[in-house]
Amino acid sequence: xxxIFPPFLLKRKKMFDSKxxxxxxxxxxxxxxxxxxxxxxxxxxxxxxxxxxELGYLHSIVMFLVMLPLIVFVRYFSVYHxxxxxxxxxxxFFFTVSAIxxxxxxxxSFKILLIMxxxxxxxxxxxxxSIPTSLFSLAVxxxxxxxxxFSTIDGDIMYAIIFILVAWLLGNMxxxxxxxxxKLERLAxxxxxxxxxxxxxxxxxxxxxxxxxxxxKGIVSLILLDIDYFKVYNDSFGHxxxxxxxxxxxxxxxxxxxxxxxxxxxxxxxxxxxLPKMGIEYSKTVAExxxxxxxxTVFPGMEVLPKGKLTVSIGLAEYPVMxxxxxxxxxxxxxxxxxAKFISKNKVEAYYSVFDELSLVLADEEKDIFNSIRTLTxxxxxxxKYTYGHSERTMELASRFADKINxxxxxxxxxxxxxxxxxxxxxxxxxxxxxxPAKLNGDEWEILKCHPQWGAEIxxxxxxxxxxxxxxxxHHENYDGSGYPQGLKGILIPYGARVLRIIDSFDAITTxxxxxxxMNKEQAIEELAKFSGIHYDPVIFEQFAxxxxxxxxxxxxxxxxxx
Numbered sequence: 001x002x003x004i005f006p007p008f009l010l011k012r013k014k015m016f017d018s019k020x021x022x023x024x025x026x027x028x029x030x031x032x033x034x035x036x037x038x039x040x041x042x043x044x045x046x047x048x049x050x051x052x053x054e055l056g057y058l059h060s061i062v063m064f065l066v067m068l069p070l071i072v073f074v075r076y077f078s079v080y081h082x083x084x085x086x087x088x089x090x091x092x093f094f095f096t097v098s099a100i101x102x103x104x105x106x107x108x109s110f111k112i113l114l115i116m117x118x119x120x121x122x123x124x125x126x127x128x129x130s131i132p133t134s135l136f137s138l139a140v141x142x143x144x145x146x147x148x149x150f151s152t153i154d155g156d157i158m159y160a161i162i163f164i165l166v167a168w169l170l171g172n173m174x175x176x177x178x179x180x181x182x183k184l185e186r187l188a189x190x191x192x193x194x195x196x197x198x199x200x201x202x203x204x205x206x207x208x209x210x211x212x213x214x215x216x217k218g219i220v221s222l223i224l225l226d227i228d229y230f231k232v233y234n235d236s237f238g239h240x241x242x243x244x245x246x247x248x249x250x251x252x253x254x255x256x257x258x259x260x261x262x263x264x265x266x267x268x269x270x271x272x273x274x275l276p277k278m279g280i281e282y283s284k285t286v287a288e289x290x291x292x293x294x295x296x297t298v299f300p301g302m303e304v305l306p307k308g309k310l311t312v313s314i315g316l317a318e319y320p321v322m323x324x325x326x327x328x329x330x331x332x333x334x335x336x337x338x339x340a341k342f343i344s345k346n347k348v349e350a351y352y353s354v355f356d357e358l359s360l361v362l363a364d365e366e367k368d369i370f371n372s373i374r375t376l377t378x379x380x381x382x383x384x385k386y387t388y389g390h391s392e393r394t395m396e397l398a399s400r401f402a403d404k405i406n407x408x409x410x411x412x413x414x415x416x417x418x419x420x421x422x423x424x425x426x427x428x429x430x431x432x433x434x435x436x437p438a439k440l441n442g443d444e445w446e447i448l449k450c451h452p453q454w455g456a457e458i459x460x461x462x463x464x465x466x467x468x469x470x471x472x473x474x475h476h477e478n479y480d481g482s483g484y485p486q487g488l489k490g491i492l493i494p495y496g497a498r499v500l501r502i503i504d505s506f507d508a509i510t511t512x513x514x515x516x517x518x519m520n521k522e523q524a525i526e527e528l529a530k531f532s533g534i535h536y537d538p539v540i541f542e543q544f545a546x547x548x549x550x551x552x553x554x555x556x557x558x559x560x561x562x563x
């Protein structure tokens with residue numbers, strides 16, 4: 001897309017500066033050329049002969065003063081714009097002027113000046129243009145020799161041989177260097193396996209396109225894509241077959257990529273698409289096309305995968321609506337991808353922040369407290385990856401359950417927010433307890449049991465979140481009164497807390513943990529049914545079980561970190 005090496009890659013000077021060095025060589029050669037030409041002109045002017053009579057002394061000086069800056073300017077312009085036609089015009093003018101002064105001086109030593117255009121063209125364009133330039137130079141050489149009566153024909157033949165040799169030698173050196181540079185640049189800018197841009201180039205593309213979007217007040221969409229269960233495929237067939245799949249997936253992504261878009265291999269089984277001047281809705285169409293095409297493509301051995309086919313999860317984000325920096329844009333797209341993988345896989349998910357929506361209902365004086373809660377949630381994510389994924393999944397389940405029972409909009413919102421924040425009190429719990437690979441001892445268990453109360457205390461200062469704080473506080477109460485922190489029983493437990501109690505338990509036992517593999521949804525419902533009326537409200541549990549058993553919900557019987 002857009003040529004082998006887009007301009008923003010060629011402008012990078014950190015790794016490859018050979019082109020810049022070549023331009024320096026050309027500039028030096030030009031300086032030498034113009035110095036020799038100046039000597040030739042001044043020498044011709046100093047001859048008080050036919051030149052004086054025909055052109056006049058003053059005209060000669062004017063010609064010199066006008067001609068030299070003109071050639072310098074045109075030469076400089078042509079170097080930096082790769083304009084071959086301009087180069088031909090400059091050389092034609094150069095040879096014409098040189099021929100005039102060489103004829104009038106009659107000094108054979110200045111004929112070496114005719115080799116300079118050959119050197120310049122060979123250094124810049126290689127043999128394709130250096131050989132024709134040398135032939136043109138030979139024509140000028142023999143014209144001057146003819147005008148001088150072939151008095152130096154032996155030397156002119158030697159010059160001719162040197163001109164052709166220099167054109168061939170320097171031209172081939174330039175061609176070889178160009179081939180090597182192109183190969184090295186491709187190795188540096190493209191992924192060797194998939195032939196897409198590599199991660200380094202992806203970062204350059206992002207910088208370049210976001211700078212353009214900032215200047216032009218435009219938009220840029222970012223798509224991050226990850227192959228589902230790729231670790232399962234690699235473990236089953238080995239890395240060679242895995243590489244074959246990566247190539248095929250990359251080819252599909254490149255095929256579905258819009259003409260103005262850029263696609264790159266972001267990591268192991270992850271890919272990225274940068275879509276300048278495209279909004280989130282158009283990006284969804286592109287992403288859905290990629291997802292569907294990959295899902296419908298037959299890959300060898302895909303029957304070993306959990307769903308019997310190869311699928312991808314995709315996350316989207318848009319600049320500047322969702323993020324105003326490169327780092328934030330990548331983070332938002334990554335969060336959307338993470339959500340897509342945890343919810344069901346084989347899904348396209350645009351970035352959506354519950355926190356952004358929550359902040360809209362707060363008064364200005366409450367936003368500082370809320371930002372602190374957001375920060376605490378990020379800290380929990382860093383401390384315990386399970387907590388973040390668990391909160392995202394319970395939020396999704398709460399939303400689906402609210403739809404099933406036709407819960408009011410206000411109650412649905414309350415359930416969604418409570419599900420996201422119900423474990424925020426774990427910020428007070430040490431990392432080694434949260435991530436312990438075995439069952440907790442008595443003291444550790446008592447500490448963990450404090451997190452509902454701690455979470456409620458963190459949330460309660462925000463007046464619009466009073467209902468959320470209540471659900472968070474009591475989401476570990478049991479229907480028979482055996483729960484914590486206060487041992488509430490039956491309908492004394494807030495309705496939202498009774499719903500969250502079931503959803504929380506369901507996600508916990510269907511997710512792989514270091515000390516215990518997750519159950520599938522049928523096993524999980526069967527296990528939870530043993531505690532219906534004991535831990536769980538029996539009416540709510542029956543509604544929840546019906547929803548789960550009739551909904552193709554992804555449970556974590558396969559570890560979410562499958563790459």
